[in-house]
Amino acid sequence: MLKNKPKPIILLALTICIFTILSCSIHSKTETTKGSDTSSSVLAAQNLKRAMSILDSAVAHYFVGEEMAMARFYNPFTDELSDERGSVWMYTSAIEAVNAILHSLESAKENGETELYDQNFSRYTDLLSRLYDNADYYLGTFELTSFTQTKTWSVYAVDRVNKKGKAKVTGIYNVYDDQMWLIRELLESYRVTGQKSYLEKAEYLTEYVLDGWDTTLDAEGDEHGGIPWGPGYVTKHACSNGPLISPLVWLHEIYESSDEQIEYRFIDPADQRSRKSVQRKKAEHYLDYAKKIYDWQKEKLLNAKGVYADMMGGCGSCKIVYETIDNERYRANTRVIEAVGQPYTYNSGTMLSGAADLYRVSKEKEYIDDAKSLLKNSFNYFAVLGKDVPDYYSYDVGGFRNWFNGVLLRGYLDLYPEYEGVANYVHTFQQNLDYGFDHYLQDGVLPTDLLKGWSKDEKSNQVEGMFQFTFAAEYAVLARFEYNK
Numbered sequence: 001m002l003k004n005k006p007k008p009i010i011l012l013a014l015t016i017c018i019f020t021i022l023s024c025s026i027h028s029k030t031e032t033t034k035g036s037d038t039s040s041s042v043l044a045a046q047n048l049k050r051a052m053s054i055l056d057s058a059v060a061h062y063f064v065g066e067e068m069a070m071a072r073f074y075n076p077f078t079d080e081l082s083d084e085r086g087s088v089w090m091y092t093s094a095i096e097a098v099n100a101i102l103h104s105l106e107s108a109k110e111n112g113e114t115e116l117y118d119q120n121f122s123r124y125t126d127l128l129s130r131l132y133d134n135a136d137y138y139l140g141t142f143e144l145t146s147f148t149q150t151k152t153w154s155v156y157a158v159d160r161v162n163k164k165g166k167a168k169v170t171g172i173y174n175v176y177d178d179q180m181w182l183i184r185e186l187l188e189s190y191r192v193t194g195q196k197s198y199l200e201k202a203e204y205l206t207e208y209v210l211d212g213w214d215t216t217l218d219a220e221g222d223e224h225g226g227i228p229w230g231p232g233y234v235t236k237h238a239c240s241n242g243p244l245i246s247p248l249v250w251l252h253e254i255y256e257s258s259d260e261q262i263e264y265r266f267i268d269p270a271d272q273r274s275r276k277s278v279q280r281k282k283a284e285h286y287l288d289y290a291k292k293i294y295d296w297q298k299e300k301l302l303n304a305k306g307v308y309a310d311m312m313g314g315c316g317s318c319k320i321v322y323e324t325i326d327n328e329r330y331r332a333n334t335r336v337i338e339a340v341g342q343p344y345t346y347n348s349g350t351m352l353s354g355a356a357d358l359y360r361v362s363k364e365k366e367y368i369d370d371a372k373s374l375l376k377n378s379f380n381y382f383a384v385l386g387k388d389v390p391d392y393y394s395y396d397v398g399g400f401r402n403w404f405n406g407v408l409l410r411g412y413l414d415l416y417p418e419y420e421g422v423a424n425y426v427h428t429f430q431q432n433l434d435y436g437f438d439h440y441l442q443d444g445v446l447p448t449d450l451l452k453g454w455s456k457d458e459k460s461n462q463v464e465g466m467f468q469f470t471f472a473a474e475y476a477v478l479a480r481f482e483y484n485k
Helices: 040-062 088-110 114-138 176-193 196-210 242-254 282-301 345-362 365-382 401-415 420-440 465-484
Strands: 073-075 139-145 150-156 261-267 275-281 311-313 322-325 328-331 338-340 383-385 393-395
Touching: 040 088, 040 114, 040 420, 040 465, 088 114, 088 176, 088 465, 114 139, 114 176, 139 328, 150 176, 150 196, 176 196, 176 242, 196 242, 242 282, 242 345, 261 282, 275 282, 282 311, 282 345, 345 365, 345 401, 365 383, 365 401, 365 420, 393 401, 393 420, 401 420, 401 465, 420 465
Parallel strands: none
Antiparallel strands: 139 150, 261 275, 311 338, 322 328, 383 393
16 A cells, blocks of 8 residues: 655754774673764764654654554555554554653753754654554453452553554453553653653553462462463463563652552462452552562573573463352463573563662662673674674564564663673664664665665565664664763
């Protein structure tokens, strides 16, 4: 389908700068860099302008109509837009990019770039509001029987429908990780705008996903723990646990000085069956769950290579089962016994961020030690020197890995305040983005593979919309990194 739309905005004039390059392989643990002729402030401004230009082009290309329906694919050579719509996860990548740019604009303002801030902050907060408003095309309501209760919830479906609030969300039609990515962005939006409705929505969705935590007890009286991929699944995935850790720490920080209470539901260890409910402080509640989820994922999914496997499986028929206690029906434990699936960058990235955030609020040495080890192991596992371009590190970009890799970059950046050695790892992403931008930018769009570029067959150059928002977000977080140096 061809879409009638204006061409993207003319790209802003950008300053070309000479970047610091790695003086030797990071695999050799060397952390020295060559000198740079470009200051952090100049690089930061260039990164931010590139982030905005990519985002503006992506909004122009991928969104259709006032309802902002997101096309999944666009081909910048043929100007063809796919009929297929993006899932709520893909849609959230646009919110992620806007949040990242807003944070970087604030950093720019703090560093004297007031004109850049004044010209752009309001228009992106307006765009953010429109994105959240139209996210309701993914919203639906259903009744769920969980491990501790039966309750009606309004949450986000995988697929978009044509009427707000009417999406199908039962069973496998919503997944917990989609809600977690939204929670993260809602909290980012709250932190950058101060708008209370974003916080309220984030807390509501947090209550929903924590309701998925397996509270059933083992023979020793300990919780089985872990959050399944969704209410219609029993396998417990790294992506349905790790992404919630940092947002829980942020919620703890928001309520650290508050006496506000929240309901905590659990199973009585005395008889290992009765469901109980008490009130406790929000700050305690959120931090306790952040630690529990982190510990569960580290124990169950950290593999021999020092990175995170995809999920806990080995459940045989993998059927959801229920039990009746005191005439009330509850979800029961389905045993999962084996860590399976290949490692993906985002599963290690969320644990890096989680470890960094938990260390920041607790100063417990275990978290910073974990983070430093995971930093090294993840880079050694996922980055390959010279595979596509000499002196550049390649990251696999098959499937959805471009977005996954952006989560790893965030993990590296979250660790930076506590460990400056992360800067060289971060620099590999800067190099790759600049290479793609300088060599392959087409009609405001970057190719899936930043180092290898476009196919010679122009009709084969459809690009995922979420990748454009990923590239914009990466440039924006790198801008903030340079500003905050």
